[in-house]
Amino acid sequence: MTATDVAATAAGPAGDGSWAVETRGLVKRFGSNIAVNGVDLRIPRGCAFGYLGPNGAGKTTLIRVLLGLTGADAGTMSLLGHPVPARRDRALARVGAIVDEPRFHAHLTGRQNLQVLAAAREPAARDRIDASLKRVGILHRAEDRVSKYSMGMRQRLGVAACLIGDPELLILDEPMNGLDPAGMQEMRDMIRSLVDEGRTVVLSSHLLDEVQRTCDAVAIVDRGKVIRQGPIAELLAGTSVVVQVECSEPDRARALLEVSSLSASVGLEPGGLAITLPAGTTRDVIAEVARVLVGGSIAIYRLHPVQASLETWFLQVTSRLGDPE
Ligand SMILES: Nc1ncnc2c1ncn2[C@@H]1O[C@H](COP(=O)(O)OP(=O)(O)OP(=O)(O)O)[C@@H](O)[C@H]1O
Ligand SMILES: [Mg+2]
Structure with missing residues (x-):
């Protein structure tokens, strides 16, 4: 089935x-x-x-x-x-x-x-x-x-x-x-x-x-x-999308994204960034990430969107449950 x-x-x-x-x-x-x-x-x-x-x-x-x-x-x-x-x-x-x-x-x-x-x-x-x-x-x-x-x-x-x-x-x-x-x-x-x-x-x-x-x-x-x-x-359809980016100047790239209009949570990774975008993120939003970075003269070597696994989703849900409302 x-x-x-x-x-x-x-x-x-x-x-x-x-x-x-x-x-x-x-x-x-x-x-x-x-x-x-x-x-x-x-x-x-x-x-x-x-x-x-x-x-x-x-x-x-x-x-x-x-x-x-x-x-x-x-x-x-x-x-x-x-x-x-x-x-x-x-x-x-x-x-x-x-x-x-x-x-x-x-x-x-x-x-x-x-x-x-x-x-x-x-x-x-x-x-x-x-x-x-x-x-x-x-x-x-x-x-x-x-x-x-x-x-x-x-x-x-x-x-x-x-x-x-x-x-x-x-x-x-x-x-x-x-x-x-x-x-x-x-x-x-x-x-x-x-x-x-x-x-x-x-x-x-x-x-x-x-x-x-x-x-x-x-x-x-x-x-x-x-x-x-x-x-x-169906459960996965409600998960966030993580965009992995290999790029030059990751610190400055992060700062550029944080002041942009994107509602992204940006983490530093070796050689680049991991950008978490909310559920329902469309390809246009991913294109906007690339535009912001290129507009700031950041060199992009690789940009890879991955759907969060059920495991990531599970951890998100359970940790949210522990938070005070
Ligand atoms: N016979 C019992 N008497 C008292 N408390 C119990 C009893 N059996 C289970 N519990 C309690 O009920 C809760 C659920 O236990 P349960 O064994 O169903 O969990 P579980 O999800 O199967 O865990 P695990 O992944 O460790 O197998 C726990 O807080 C456990 O301490
Ligand atoms: Mg058990």
């Missing part, structure tokens, strides 16, 4: 009238600490959705509430159109989840662990064990004890454990945790291929770059509150 498809889907629920995940006003408190604070989520089906926030933002708690592992203090929610907790069993029959990190019996083999899990599910789950192990690329290690598995292999076994239920929805808490760059790439590819099969993958992460690379849509959460959500392309 492309970002545009997500945008289209995000405008309304799926064909049968339901979202993969929908929450309204969800609240979970630990004493005076509000870990989930009025969360309204609408996650379209058939996409990879990132629940993105810093440590302690309430990501794991939200997932635990969604899965009914802990009760909500207020609000309503549904998974795959089934209200939870009223029809929790019905909902969870088509949901696979890894919370915190996958836990297995270390003294049993990968296959034996899946057999234990399959025994608690429908009979067809047992028949899916081989295909699931193959799917995540650890069939050749299926007869090894899990105690001998690397972190990456345990994560894969965790996904295999989800797949034996043939889930429509996978909920993965920090699936990139503990993985090296190659492992992350493999996990990302695996998530994308699950989405290509029409499944919905919801993952939590504090790795902004990973979410940007893996997901179609995102909710950004800070201190229990969702502060923005939507297709990544």
